[in-house]
Amino acid sequence: MAGLAGSAAGRRCGACRCLAEVFGFPAFRGQQEAVIGHVIGGGDALVLMPTGGGKSLCYQIPALVRPARRRRLAADRADEGPVDALRQAGVRAAYLNSTLSAPRRPRLSAIRMRRSDLVYVAPERLMMPRCLDLSPA
Numbered sequence: 001m002a003g004l005a006g007s008a009a010g011r012r013c014g015a016c017r018c019l020a021e022v023f024g025f026p027a028f029r030g031q032q033e034a035v036i037g038h039v040i041g042g043g044d045a046l047v048l049m050p051t052g053g054g055k056s057l058c059y060q061i062p063a064l065v066r067p068a069r070r071r072r073l074a075a076d077r078a079d080e081g082p083v084d085a086l087r088q089a090g091v092r093a094a095y096l097n098s099t100l101s102a103p104r105r106p107r108l109s110a111i112r113m114r115r116s117d118l119v120y121v122a123p124e125r126l127m128m129p130r131c132l133d134l135s136p137a
Contacts (some may be wrong), residue, residue, distance in 0.1 A: 014065040015040060019057070022064065022089040036061050056082075058128050063118050066089065083120060095120040 019025050020030040028036070032054050035045050041073050049055045086093035094116040 015061050018061050020092060022086070023057065023060075024089075025057075028057075032057055040066055058100050060086075060118065086118065091119070092117045094118075096125065097122055 011114065016028075017035070019028060030049070030053065035047055035058045040044050045058065047055055047058050049058075083093045083095045096119060117119065
């Protein structure tokens with residue numbers, strides 16, 4: 001997903017396009033659109049939604065459409081399923097968890113070399129020194 005112009009309408013259009021093209025949903029649910037618009041606009045948000053309510057879209061979409069996009073760390077379950085789905089949609093996503101054995105080390109190298117747009121990290125690992133070394137500058 002390419003970065004968008006700074007206008008609110010451009011950000012909204014880009015978020016809707018990302019929702020459809022990357023995640024395959026035709027429309028936002030509940031307060032997702034308002035939260036996403038606020039975060040894309042540079043605001044902070046604390047979002048409480050029930051399980052399955054679409055919280056992850058509230059950080060994934062802004063990470064993919066914000067102007068001057070750079071790699072973002074997502075404190076979420078760091079496993080292959082969601083990351084593989086994003087990769088199939090053309091997003092340069094990666095995950096960092098304790099299962100990264102020797103055959104998977106190229107992923108770690110790609111994260112270090114800043115070739116990933118969205119990196120999933122388990123919340124309990126987020127503040128560990130190895131993880132902090134990988135965070136965006």
